[in-house]
Amino acid sequence: PPHTPIRAAMNSIQQLRFDLNSAQDQPSDVLCGYFKNCTVDPSEEIAKRVDQLGQVFSCRFAQAVGQGCVGLGKQRFCLGVRLYYRVMEAMLKSEEKRLSDKNFSKLLNSSAFHTSLLACALEVIMATYVGSTFKNGDFGSSAFDGTSVETDLCFPWILDVFQLPAFDFYKVIESFIKAEPSLSRDMIKHLERCEHLIMEHLAWRGDSPMFELLQQSHEEGPVEQAEPPAT
């Protein structure tokens, strides 16, 4: 059959569901092992954060798409959580190998890290669904002019939902791509576009934490000699 945009989107969704079918909604035993190895066990905080962000996400999803779609928002969030735990485990395995250390207490107790990682997982889910359900005309005429409701739920929508600085989201993108080999070429391109948007625009907003870091860096002075301008 011809490879239409709708068919491509349906194939991506099918693949995503297949990939995450065997993944768990809860941290695996391996992940729990990493939590237990921490100086401060983050298990409880992680579970609480996932629960809170789930409520916020479902509420905002229903506001944007329609109150009848609360269940759909919960389904999307559930897929995002599966991906979040899976990528977290892969990242920690890779860090253990790189650093020869099993105690990631600082990282695993960072709220910015978890919120960014979950936001990135959800962005992958939401971007996969763009061009599917709501483009079939069920949700009004906008479906026919290319301005699907779901397009509005793509990046940077998730930053607003989680009140997450773009600068923090940026930090997880590269490690996320490295840790999740099943990402399609289109999805990697999408995440790259998110990176560019942050670099060129979102990270330079007045409330960005980047300015404070630049200030700190300026006060501490250069750590090493700057490279020549040509480089």
Added chain:
Amino acid sequence: NQDYHFGLEDHEGISELFDCD
């Protein structure tokens, strides 16, 4: 992931990026 331009050096990882929290 071949098309993606990886910028992190080998000695950098997610731990270092969230170290300033």
